[in-house]
Each structure stands twice: as structure tokens, then as C-alpha cells.
Amino acid sequence: MRKKLQEMLTFPCYFTYKIIGLSRPELIDQIIRxxxxxxxxxxxxxxxxxxxxxYLSVSITICAKNFEQIEQLYNEISQISMVRMVF
Known part of the structure; x- marks a missing residue:
């Protein structure tokens, strides 16, 4: 899956994450941080x-310079305790 995603993207590019997390006001602040x-x-x-x-569904779009940024941010967002899914 990783290789296929890498092949599909041309950098720099916009990439949107969809995050599902507990419905708490601080969730959005933590994601943005x-x-x-x-x-x-x-x-x-x-x-x-x-x-x-x-639950809250949060969509946030970034401008990635390379695939490593996409992966790093995915891993960092996944570590937020109130986050249940990132895709």
C-alpha cells in the first residue's frame, strides 16, 4: 500500500487526513498543534x-514536500490519545 501511494503522489502536493476521535473540545487543538x-x-x-x-470527524489538508512528511504526520496524529482512527 505504501509503495502504491508513493507512486500516485507527485510532490509537493496537498494531502488530506481524516481523523476520527472522541468528541472533546481539546481534540481539534491537539491535532492542529x-x-x-x-x-x-x-x-x-x-x-x-x-x-x-x-465522536468528531476532523479533516485537515496539508501541503507535503515529500512522502516522509505524510508518514511522520500520520504517526504523530495517531499518538494523540483521543484519536481513534486516521486515514
Whole structure:
């Protein structure tokens, strides 16, 4: 999967992460903080709440210079305790 994704992308490119996490106000702040540390910039995530309000879906788009940035950020976001899935 990794090799196929690498072949599909031409850098620099925009890449969107979709993150599912617990519905807590600090989730969005933590995601933005991690993204800012890896790839500084102005980010305005799109946020949607689940039907029951237990989870948030957060989409955030970055401009990646290489595949390593995409991987690093994926791993960093995955380490946030309130995050349940990153794709």
C-alpha cells in the first residue's frame, strides 16, 4: 500500500487526513498543534459530529514536500490519545 501511494503522489502536493476521535473540545487543538509542529502553516480543519455526538470527524489538508512528511504526520496524529482512527 505504501509503495502504491508513493507512486500516485507527485510532490509537493496537498494531502488530506481524516481523523476520527472522541468528541472533546481539546481534540481539534491537539491535532492542529501536532500538524503545526511537523508542517507549520495556517490550518482550518473541517469538523463534523457523529449522530450521537460521541465522536468528531476532523479533516485537515496539508501541503507535503515529500512522502516522509505524510508518514511522520500520520504517526504523530495517531499518538494523540483521543484519536481513534486516521486515514
Amino acid at each position: 501536532v500538524v503545526q509542529l511537523c508542517i507549520p502553516g495556517d490550518y482550518i480543519p473541517q469538523v463534523k459530529s457523529s449522530n450521537k455526538g460521541n
